[in-house]
Amino acid sequence: MPRVSDTYLENRWRVQPNHANNYGTVHGGNVMKWMDELGAMSAMRFAGEPCVTASIDRMDFHRPVPTGEVVVIEAFVYDEGRSSVNVHLRAARENPRTGEQEMTTESQFVFVAIDEDGSPVPVPDLTVEGERCRELRERALEWRRDREE
Template structure:
């Protein structure tokens, strides 16, 4: 049984000119793609199977990220269904020189585990053994309640 902490991933992308719109900030579609890719990896760690995106909950882009800054995305699975995995995703902008961070985007994605034929397969429950696991899960569930 995987733990929530084992599904936790963090990645960084430096915003290049080819990622930017005509305002010199990252395209929202790039942020969504990066969140989807990292979220799928968290889901696969939870499911121990390939996973595909089933749904994306509300996604608000609260702050722009200019070219030259870094987008940091944190991802972790916090709940499983029979064949699905819920993943919490948080993005922030980071100044690469100072390390100063500012939250930009939050979302939840649901992924479905599939077999080699693309059919849904069952996933194991997630273990919540440590304080860190409990804090991560509570943070995600609290956000889910706030969005309802």
């Protein structure tokens, strides 16, 4: 059974002019696309099957990322259903010269594992063992609880 830490992925995208809006900052649609792509990879690593996006929780953009800076996205699976995979995603802006980061966006996506015909298939149980796995999962569950209040 896959562990939370087995599904942890992190990727970086340098914001280029073609990623920017009229204000010289990354277009929110690009950040959402990058989160969706990395989230799907995390879900597939967990499920061992192709996964498609089923839903996206609330997504707030807290600060802009200017052209030339870097968007860092982390993703990990924190829960599962019969065929669904819940992935927590967090984006930060990073100064490419110093590595200094500020959180910009956070959300949770639900993916569904599918077979070659596009029908949902069962996913394994998620294993939460070790301090890192517990910390990641608790962060995701706390974020979800805060949204439900």
